[in-house]
Amino acid sequence: MENxxxxxxxxxxxxxxxxxxxxxxxxAPDDILILERDRELGGILNQCIHAxxxxxxxxxxxxxxxxxxxxIDIVKERSIGYLCDAMVLSVTADREVTFVSPTEGFxxxxxxxxxxxxxxxxxxxxxxxxxxxxxxxxxxxxxxxRYVNIDGYLPGKRVVILGSGDIGLIMARRMTxxxxxxxxxxxxxxxxxxxxxxxxQCLDDFDIPLYLSHTVTGIHGKERLEGVTVAKVGxxxxxxxxxxxxxxxxxxxxxxxxxxxxxxxxEAGIVLDSITGGAQVDETMQTSIPGxxxxxxxxxxxxxxxxVTKEAYRAGASAAAYVTGDAAPVGxxxxxxxxxxVRYVMPQKLNAQGNLTTETTLFFRVDxxxxxxxxxxxxxxxxxxxxxxxxxxxxxxxxxALTEDAIAAIRGGKTVTVALD
Amino acid sequence: MNxxxxxxxxxxxGAMTARKLAAYDVSxxxxxxxxxxxxxxxxxxxxxxxxxxxxxxxxxxxxxxVAGCAMMPTECAELDVPxxxxxxxxxxxxxxxxxHLEKLLARGxxxxxxxxxxxxxxxxxxxxxxxxxxxxxxxWAPTAGIVCPYELCIAACEHAAINGAQxxxxxxxxxxxxxxxxxxxSDGKQVVRARYLVNACGVHSAEMAQLAGEENFPIRIIxxxxxxxxxxxxxxxxxxxxxxxxxxxxGKGILVSPTVDGNLILGPTxxxxxxxxxxxxxxxxxxxxxxxxxxxxxGVNTRAVITQFSxxxxxxxxxxxxxxxxxxYIHVSEQIPGLLHLAGIESPGLASSPAxxxxxxxxxxxxxxxxxxxxxxxxxxxxxxxxxxxxxEERSAVIAKNPLYGKIICRCETVTxxxxxxxxxxxxxxxxxxxxxxxxxxxxxxxxxxxxxPRTVEILARELGVPMDEITKCGGGSVILNGGKK
Numbered sequence: 019m020e021n022x023x024x025x026x027x028x029x030x031x032x033x034x035x036x037x038x039x040x041x042x043x044x045x046a047p048d049d050i051l052i053l054e055r056d057r058e059l060g061g062i063l064n065q066c067i068h069a070x071x072x073x074x075x076x077x078x079x080x081x082x083x084x085x086x087x088x089x090i091d092i093v094k095e096r097s098i099g100y101l102c103d104a105m106v107l108s109v110t111a112d113r114e115v116t117f118v119s120p121t122e123g124f125x126x127x128x129x130x131x132x133x134x135x136x137x138x139x140x141x142x143x144x145x146x147x148x149x150x151x152x153x154x155x156x157x158x159x160x161x162x163x164r165y166v167n168i169d170g171y172l173p174g175k176r177v178v179i180l181g182s183g184d185i186g187l188i189m190a191r192r193m194t195x196x197x198x199x200x201x202x203x204x205x206x207x208x209x210x211x212x213x214x215x216x217x218x219q220c221l222d223d224f225d226i227p228l229y230l231s232h233t234v235t236g237i238h239g240k241e242r243l244e245g246v247t248v249a250k251v252g253x254x255x256x257x258x259x260x261x262x263x264x265x266x267x268x269x270x271x272x273x274x275x276x277x278x279x280x281x282x283x284x285e286a287g288i289v290l291d292s293i294t295g296g297a298q299v300d301e302t303m304q305t306s307i308p309g310x311x312x313x314x315x316x317x318x319x320x321x322x323x324x325x326v327t328k329e330a331y332r333a334g335a336s337a338a339a340y341v342t343g344d345a346a347p348v349g350x351x352x353x354x355x356x357x358x359x360v361r362y363v364m365p366q367k368l369n370a371q372g373n374l375t376t377e378t379t380l381f382f383r384v385d386x387x388x389x390x391x392x393x394x395x396x397x398x399x400x401x402x403x404x405x406x407x408x409x410x411x412x413x414x415x416x417x418x419a420l421t422e423d424a425i426a427a428i429r430g431g432k433t434v435t436v437a438l439d
Numbered sequence: 440m441n442x443x444x445x446x447x448x449x450x451x452x453g454a455m456t457a458r459k460l461a462a463y464d465v466s467x468x469x470x471x472x473x474x475x476x477x478x479x480x481x482x483x484x485x486x487x488x489x490x491x492x493x494x495x496x497x498x499x500x501x502x503x504x505v506a507g508c509a510m511m512p513t514e515c516a517e518l519d520v521p522x523x524x525x526x527x528x529x530x531x532x533x534x535x536x537x538x539h540l541e542k543l544l545a546r547g548x549x550x551x552x553x554x555x556x557x558x559x560x561x562x563x564x565x566x567x568x569x570x571x572x573x574x575x576x577x578x579w580a581p582t583a584g585i586v587c588p589y590e591l592c593i594a595a596c597e598h599a600a601i602n603g604a605q606x607x608x609x610x611x612x613x614x615x616x617x618x619x620x621x622x623x624x625s626d627g628k629q630v631v632r633a634r635y636l637v638n639a640c641g642v643h644s645a646e647m648a649q650l651a652g653e654e655n656f657p658i659r660i661i662x663x664x665x666x667x668x669x670x671x672x673x674x675x676x677x678x679x680x681x682x683x684x685x686x687x688x689x690g691k692g693i694l695v696s697p698t699v700d701g702n703l704i705l706g707p708t709x710x711x712x713x714x715x716x717x718x719x720x721x722x723x724x725x726x727x728x729x730x731x732x733x734x735x736x737x738g739v740n741t742r743a744v745i746t747q748f749s750x751x752x753x754x755x756x757x758x759x760x761x762x763x764x765x766x767x768y769i770h771v772s773e774q775i776p777g778l779l780h781l782a783g784i785e786s787p788g789l790a791s792s793p794a795x796x797x798x799x800x801x802x803x804x805x806x807x808x809x810x811x812x813x814x815x816x817x818x819x820x821x822x823x824x825x826x827x828x829x830x831x832e833e834r835s836a837v838i839a840k841n842p843l844y845g846k847i848i849c850r851c852e853t854v855t856x857x858x859x860x861x862x863x864x865x866x867x868x869x870x871x872x873x874x875x876x877x878x879x880x881x882x883x884x885x886x887x888x889x890x891x892x893p894r895t896v897e898i899l900a901r902e903l904g905v906p907m908d909e910i911t912k913c914g915g916g917s918v919i920l921n922g923g924k925k
Contacts, residue, residue: 055850105847116831118855120842124834142887144746147668151719152748154912154919158889165893165920171908172922198922235722241917268921 021128022051022099023341024334025115027106027282028135029054030061031323032314032330034089036133037098039334045341051127052093052100053117059093059100060086061137062160063323065167068188070215074324085323109134109286111307131309131337134283134297135330138315140185141275143237150237153244159185159273163192172196174269178246179203180234182210182217184321184413186273191220193271200224201267204232204248206255209387211275211413213321233257234270243268276319286310293362294318300367301378302336302345303329311337318364318381321415325381346372352397352434354380359438360393361385361412368434374425381417382436384410392439395424397431404439440605442468443808445624445633447612447647449476451588451789452781453639454595455796461602463800464811468631469596469604470624472611472643474914475874476867477592479641480788482877483667483718483750485707486588486698487681489787490527490580492547492555498766501550504787506794508552508582514793515586517819518594521699527583527681528558528567530574530735536685540578543686547580554581569677569736583681587699588789589877593867595796597820600866602813607631608867609914615651622651622777635808637779637799642715642753644768644782651778658755658768658783662715665707665750666724668732671743671885675701682735693731695739700880705732705739707750718749745885755783769795771802779803821865827853848898849891851884859895863902870903872896873913892919 024040026033029052037052058064063071066082073079076088093100104119113129140158155174157165162173163185175198179186182205190200203221208231210217221228229248235257236247245266249257278296280288289298289306296317297305303313313333314326339345349371354363363382368374380395388410395402395418402424410416420428428434444460446453449471460467471478491505515522531537540557547555556579563570563577600606610626617623621632640647648656670677675697684692696704708724708731725747732739755765765783772778779802781795788795804810824837826844837857838845844857862869862878869875872882875895882888882895896919900907908920 055847103846105850105853107853118834118838118845118847120838120845123838123845124831126831139886140889142745142885142889144669144744144887147725147744147747149720149722149725149747154917155921158887161889161892166925169893169897169907170925171920172925173919174921196922196925237719240716241911241913241915242921 019122019125019127023049023130024051024133024337025127025129026050026052026133026135027109027115028061028137028314028316029059029100029102030135030137030314031063031086031089031326032135032137032316033061033133034059034086034093035327035330036135036313036334036337038089038092039331040338041096041098043335043338045338047096047098050098052098053104053106054100054102055105057102059090059102065164066188067167068192071323074322075327106282109282109310111287113309130341131311133333133337134305134310134312134316135314136279136282136316138276138278138319140272141277143272146272146274148234148237151239153237153239153242155239155243155268156237156270156272159183159189159271162189162271166192166196172198174198176201176267177269177271178234178248178265178267179271179273181205181272181274182212182228183273183275184212184216186271187212187216187220189271189273190226191224194224194226198269200226201265202227202229204229204234206233206251207231209411213413235262237270243270246270276315278316278319280316283312291362291366294364298366299364300351300369301365301372301374302369303333303365304336309340318362321413325415352428352431354434354436356382357435357437359384359386359388360436363436368428370429370431374420374428376419376422376425378420379417380420380436381415383415384412384438387411388438393418394437394439396435396437397424397427398433400427402427410438440468440631441621442466442605442631442633444468444635444637444803445470445622445631446637446639447624448639448641449592449596449606450479450481450639450641451477451592451595451792452641452784452795453637454592454599455792456637456639456781456799457599457604458595459796459800461599461604462813462816464813465808467599467604468607468633469599470607470610470612470631472609474609474870475877476596476606477589477877480750480752480785481592482589483748484588484665484752484786484789485694485696486585486704486789487527487694487696488584488586488790490547490555490583491550491552491787491790492543492578492580493686493787494550496546496549499769500767500787500791503767503791503794503798505551507791510793511584511586511790515591518591518598519819519823520586520591520594522584522586523699524582524584525680525697526579526581527683528563528577528579529683529685530563530570530577531685532573532575537576539685540576543578552580552582555579567679567682569738570682571735571737585681585696585699586789591789593878594820597866601817601820606867612647612650635777635779635803635806637781639781641784642751644753644780648780648782651775653772653774653778658757660783661711661754661756662751663754664710664712664717665752666720666728666747667704667706667749668725668728668741668744668747670703670705670740671745672701674703674740674743677703677736677739684731684734693728693734695732695735700883702745705729705741712751715751718751720747720749724749745887752785753783754785767791767795769798769802771806777806779806824858824861826855826858848894849879849881849884851886852880854879854881854891856898859898860902863899869899871899871911871914871917872919875899
């Protein structure tokens, strides 16, 4: 296979949008190659058959496959290059990609620029170190979703869900609609990690109880799951002795967090952010390695696909600019940081000589539930602006665009801080 | 069916016995209660080929361990099983423990362990930079190594199978009678007849002896459970050698060791339990594992755990009740002619296994089994492609031959559809998710099989010609899709 101007790793919402925007920026369709490991484009959206996607992008409520379909249609109409069943095995700092596919065999291709859009994976039972037996019947929520929505099989009938992440909440409703009994959702934290609308529409509407500050401490059953032990946890998030209860169930779904899949990035030597688990990028979505960009859930876990798309547009445009030599020269680099309740800020770097505009957006997440606080942006300790916030929660990504004042301050600064006050 | 030899139990001991018999013109049946081979203590242990300094001089354990360890590199090469002769270090933290090392050194020398020596703190830290600063010396055993125990067992069984051994899986023996000089072994549904019977039943070997009519079996088997944690491959370089603490009455203590597949293994605990098949993990056990591992390597990143499991080892106890002096119980039955016991084989059973297999053949010969060399004997086992270990050129070549090798199913461990299909159609082929996992590593990685398990279920269903909701995780009632088709 010949070399490509832009290789995009991952054909989910991030990869699709990056490809389209690179094409919009003038890169020819056959100079772009999307490598997708699954058998079709669309990524995880293909199994998200519920509605609620696209409110920001399109002003309408689409299902996952419909949302993905809009981008897949454009990719196909324009004959932008893509290859399914193609697994990338390695990426190097000088932008060489190796991959395998049943049709192309083993390939080594050089790219002018690379966009990383591999998405994320779910945390597992193993990572939680829950003691007990190892029977069938324990699934991550996303795996269960695939069985139900793609394969057409119901994984089980009596279900306990650990973790109130969005996929877990969606699956509580989905399993109920398919005839399973969802007994309860346990959440380790005193608040849910999912979107409020999902709590209302997926749990409350179906009378599924949510047990905050609860966890699963034991797993029972030799062949198929027969039950779990749940317990209340204290402020230290450790189970409180005496609060254990055994619940009979044949299925345990885990929705306990998403982890950006950065094995390829790590091996390429890209600097990762220990909090987001994704690459450190600048405002163009460029990683620590020039010409390699990242966007979507491989960069940081999003709540809404609409934001993934916007981020991927930026990455696609930046990759195109890199290839055509139109990218802004790298000048003084500022570091962003989160403080006083702000867990992380993305992008982690800002190019003082870059194309910073009032559309340049900083994204961040808080580490707890906060009410009636102000979000303060300062540069080198000098406050530039503040925004009042009635309510902040970890499950909801926050963002704001830079102001002219902020851009001016950044041009001469070193550190940009986002903090709660 | 009539056989010359019937081996009950397809753990590493039974498997190696079948493998060693494969060279001879002898018909062999292997009966296994579980749905796969390697399902007892063989499946879940420390995966260490011990050098042989632990067992008391003069014991069977000492002799077979040292011999087995010496045989292991050749055995693994012949069977195409990865083996890493990384060596082991028993670490001492005090003067008293150094004296213990000296005792182990003397014992090792007496047992015939080559190249053993004690290294000081400085040398230890050069060899193992992340070791605890409190460790002051270590016993260095360069002949020790690591191997994947279930892979070795599966490979030995595949080798025996291509040489004619018949494997009966899901064959829980319920009765053994003797008719016309033949053992008639039954699971209540079918029978297998054989002139010689080998008891290789691990934690169930005393029960099996009783079933065969043996009264006053001289040992008791205490099931002792060991819990483990397996860490992500990103942590595989935490230790370069097998790291032990000084042993105690509870065994060799918690170890930290790399695995041949690049992970890091921590464990085991040692707790006597009632039910020999209870392989649950416990919060207390996992907590002990972490404490023990930190004792050796304070910086061990236990947050990178990808799974935890436990195995039950068959600890033999003699008449005096002292488990520290217990030896393997490898004896020709005095009471039941034709019956051979390979019992009480706990650690270092894996390291000893090739020597145990050879010794078993020798004993069977002494019992009257005629051993003529097989004419069309095949060494090794059918070719096995490990895609992740191939060079780029080799990858191109295998995909050109079979495009299924170009389709990655398990992204964490880079396992292709070609390898999964092969695992299903090999001798003793995979029938469930865990069998695929043990044969290919699909599902062994950090995503906990979240991504590949639906695909593997689909491939199993297609290749076996059954609906997806009949596919199980590990046989029996462990169906994956309990709610059925929608």
